[in-house]
Amino acid sequence: MLTNQIGYYSIILGLIFSVLIFITSLKDLKNIKILNKKIFFLSFFQFFFVLLSFIALIFLFISSDFGNEIVFSNSHSTKPIFYKIAGAWGNHEGSLLLWLLVLTLFIFLFLLNSKNQPIKYRILTLVYQQIIIIGFFLFILLTSSPFNYLYPIPTEGLGLNPILQDPALAIHPPILYLGYVGSSIVFSASLAATTQNYISKAWAKNIKIWILISWIFLTIGILVGSIWAYYELGWGGFWFWDPVENVSLMPWLCLTALLHCVLVLEKKSLLSSWIIILSISTFILSVSGTFLVRSGVLNSVHTFANDPSRGIFILVFLFILILFSLIIFFFFKKENKDEKIKIFWLSKDTFILINNWFMMYFLSVVLIGTIYPIFLEVLSNDKISIGPPFYHKLIIPVLIPFLILMSFSQSLSWFKSKIDKINVKLILVFIISIILSFSIAKIAGSKNLYNSILVSASLYLFLVSIKDFFNRYKSYAQSISHFGFSLLILSILLNGILSTEVTANLKVGEKFIYKEGSIEFSSIKSYQKNNFKSIVGLFKIEDKKKNYVELEPELRIYNQPITITSEADIKTTIYSDKFLVMNKVKGDDYFNVRYQVKPFMIWIWISTFLLAFGGSLSLFRRINEK
Amino acid sequence: MYGKKVKLRILFITLLFSSIILFLYFFLKSFEENVVYFLSPSEIKVLPEVSTKKIRVGGMVKDQSININSEIINFIITDFKNEINVTFSGSVPNLFSEGKGVVAEGYLKDRNYLRATKILAKHDENYMPPEVKEALGEK
Numbered sequence: 023m024l025t026n027q028i029g030y031y032s033i034i035l036g037l038i039f040s041v042l043i044f045i046t047s048l049k050d051l052k053n054i055k056i057l058n059k060k061i062f063f064l065s066f067f068q069f070f071f072v073l074l075s076f077i078a079l080i081f082l083f084i085s086s087d088f089g090n091e092i093v094f095s096n097s098h099s100t101k102p103i104f105y106k107i108a109g110a111w112g113n114h115e116g117s118l119l120l121w122l123l124v125l126t127l128f129i130f131l132f133l134l135n136s137k138n139q140p141i142k143y144r145i146l147t148l149v150y151q152q153i154i155i156i157g158f159f160l161f162i163l164l165t166s167s168p169f170n171y172l173y174p175i176p177t178e179g180l181g182l183n184p185i186l187q188d189p190a191l192a193i194h195p196p197i198l199y200l201g202y203v204g205s206s207i208v209f210s211a212s213l214a215a216t217t218q219n220y221i222s223k224a225w226a227k228n229i230k231i232w233i234l235i236s237w238i239f240l241t242i243g244i245l246v247g248s249i250w251a252y253y254e255l256g257w258g259g260f261w262f263w264d265p266v267e268n269v270s271l272m273p274w275l276c277l278t279a280l281l282h283c284v285l286v287l288e289k290k291s292l293l294s295s296w297i298i299i300l301s302i303s304t305f306i307l308s309v310s311g312t313f314l315v316r317s318g319v320l321n322s323v324h325t326f327a328n329d330p331s332r333g334i335f336i337l338v339f340l341f342i343l344i345l346f347s348l349i350i351f352f353f354f355k356k357e358n359k360d361e362k363i364k365i366f367w368l369s370k371d372t373f374i375l376i377n378n379w380f381m382m383y384f385l386s387v388v389l390i391g392t393i394y395p396i397f398l399e400v401l402s403n404d405k406i407s408i409g410p411p412f413y414h415k416l417i418i419p420v421l422i423p424f425l426i427l428m429s430f431s432q433s434l435s436w437f438k439s440k441i442d443k444i445n446v447k448l449i450l451v452f453i454i455s456i457i458l459s460f461s462i463a464k465i466a467g468s469k470n471l472y473n474s475i476l477v478s479a480s481l482y483l484f485l486v487s488i489k490d491f492f493n494r495y496k497s498y499a500q501s502i503s504h505f506g507f508s509l510l511i512l513s514i515l516l517n518g519i520l521s522t523e524v525t526a527n528l529k530v531g532e533k534f535i536y537k538e539g540s541i542e543f544s545s546i547k548s549y550q551k552n553n554f555k556s557i558v559g560l561f562k563i564e565d566k567k568k569n570y571v572e573l574e575p576e577l578r579i580y581n582q583p584i585t586i587t588s589e590a591d592i593k594t595t596i597y598s599d600k601f602l603v604m605n606k607v608k609g610d611d612y613f614n615v616r617y618q619v620k621p622f623m624i625w626i627w628i629s630t631f632l633l634a635f636g637g638s639l640s641l642f643r644r645i646n647e648k
Numbered sequence: 649m650y651g652k653k654v655k656l657r658i659l660f661i662t663l664l665f666s667s668i669i670l671f672l673y674f675f676l677k678s679f680e681e682n683v684v685y686f687l688s689p690s691e692i693k694v695l696p697e698v699s700t701k702k703i704r705v706g707g708m709v710k711d712q713s714i715n716i717n718s719e720i721i722n723f724i725i726t727d728f729k730n731e732i733n734v735t736f737s738g739s740v741p742n743l744f745s746e747g748k749g750v751v752a753e754g755y756l757k758d759r760n761y762l763r764a765t766k767i768l769a770k771h772d773e774n775y776m777p778p779e780v781k782e783a784l785g786e787k
């Protein structure tokens with residue numbers, strides 16, 4: 023009870039501090055010296071109280087205090103301690119509190135980290151950030167307080183959805199939120215810089231750190247989510263083009279475009295308007311993502327906790343943010359005199375612009391695919407869904423010019439590049455990659471020209487990125503990220519083209535023989551664990567080349583709430599993953615078995631990690647430069 | 649007749665417009681091919697014609713209707729007013745069982761028969777497709 027009160031009143035105190043910061047900064051904007059110290063303390067206390075209330079929530083979960091409503095509906099006394107803690111943000115209310123915690127933490131860090139920047143710009147950033155923070159405070163207090171209590175106090179909780187009881191998913195939301203919220207700093211800072219007419223090289227240096235932080239966390243967050251979907255959901259894929267996945271991809275695409283643009287601003291002070299638009303859209307996409315996932319508008323395969331009444335609040339909030347940022351953009355944005363410099367067509371700037379065009383194309387495809395069904399349902403009551411083929415058809419062909427242009431751009435310099443200097447080597451590499459790709463096709467026995475061209479294009483980028491490691495003038499951060507990206511595309515393509523799958527319904531002792539081999543369901547055993555009962559099957563699989571593998575997938579029957587989950591058994595090697603999942607269909611006799619061979623699966627994870635690792639290297643270099 | 653600058657600009661604008669039109673064409677085409685409509689068994693019963701396009705059918709799996717052998721699973725989707733037979737070969741999700749919500753994706757053979765290519769079930773064990781909720785509410 024007491025912890026509940028502490029948590030609740032901390033939120034209110036935090037809100038009071040936000041309002042205080044907002045008022046004092048606006049009032050004393052002219053009297054800057056006093057303000058500088060004051061806001062520092064105010065913003066620290068604001069963070070402190072949100073932290074306090076978050077700790078209170080975690081404490082409630084650890085002590086299984088079922089007097090609290092969300093502990094009651096999301097926890098259970100037999101749950102392992104790790105998932106009790108993770109349960110704090112595994113639900114709507116707790117996850118919003120986490121949003122708020124990161125919001126206040128980041129703005130505090132921003133104040134610490136930007137001491138060499140103009141004071142007015144810092145304070146305006148703080149003010150804009152407060153608008154977002156106050157919005158979230160009100161949202162929590164009015165529609166989704168994590169500290170509602172129940173009376174009489176229930177003796178036992180309802181339990182956490184077992185699919186969520188997983189280490190990857192326990193850390194997935196916080197990491198993703200760090201990415202989303204990082205973009206809020208970029209949003210407020212770019213608006214502040216617009217108001218102050220401070221979009222410049224110095225600003226680019228400062229803001230790039232936040233873009234990088236946001237981008238790294240978003241990348242890792244999406245990666246962890248995909249890994250979870252791969253081994254937990256049991257369909258053996260890592261990306262389903264599900265609306266919930268798409269909403270995390272959209273800010274990523276936008277942020278990737280921004281990350282590249284800011285380099286142009288830093289080097290040449292060009293593209294300032296475009297950068298502001300990108301910063302605004304990234305954050306708006308992040309908030310809409312939260313809105314779409316949490317409001318229940320998206321009826322997706324993995325929407326958890328939702329409540330339509332909350333949607334209206336976020337929708338209004340979103341509308342205010344968009345209107346507000348557009349007003350600032352149109353009234354304060356002054357033409358930058360430096361922007362009259364001409365861009366030479368064969369330089370890095372041109373290719374970064376082209377990269378942006380591609381990113382915007384991918385973004386609009388994903389956006390329309392995600393939003394259109396929602397609008398159609400509202401307008402005509404037709405329910406439709408847009409499946410992976412839509413995205414594949416529109417995105418994959420465009421990848422070919424994208425990959426080739428990207429490989430080409432790697433060797434360009436910031437100013438004029440000479441054509442003859444880059445040509446010979448690049449053409450040589452291009453020919454090598456075509457030959458390689460067609461020989462792969464020959465070995466694999468595939469006769470699909472389209473696939474071969476795709477593989478050639480991604481191999482080309484792959485080889486060019488490797489070549490880049492030996493270029494002394496390049497930064498390792500960029501090389502690693504680009505190499506990671508090329509490896510990612512290559513492994514996704516090969517994975518998609520070469521994956522195979524068999525399904526069968528089997529009884530214990532039966533053997534299923536198919537074209538490429540056989541699956542034998544040899545035995546079954548079951549045992550009791552603390553909060554679930556487990557059934558483990560033993561499968562013996564042999565392929566044509568007499569490669570033998572044993573896999574032991576598991577079915578878990580959780581007691582609180584009563585749910586069946588299937589744990590796939592995956593044998594991972596550097597060449598391929600062997601993935602087997604079983605499901606009980608009816609009664610005890612038949613099991614539905616799905617066996618997949620997925621080549622280069624592990625490289626998809628490794629390459630995404632490399633992508634983020636390159637970003638981190640660049641981030642650390644920038645922090646050390648100071 | 650025109651200056652070099654004007655010519656360049658005209659070229660640029662034509663290029664831009666033609667690429668936008670091309671893009672829209674491919675976009676709409678791919679859209680048309682890949683949109684999957686969601687229908688309930690009752691809506692299927694009153695369809696003017698059985699199209700060859702892929703659809704999704706949502707409802708509850710009827711009690712005692714799952715019939716399984718080593719290759720195929722047969723079952724009935726009901727919205728408590730009408731029902732439809734489904735035949736499926738492939739893997740089913742965890743939450744697929746009698747009396748639970750289900751969404752089947754596939755092709756209609758006639759108004760009573762669906763050849764499913766994919767079975768989706770929601771993660772939430774209390775999930776019910778919205779159509780079924782409406783149908784139950786009306787009863």
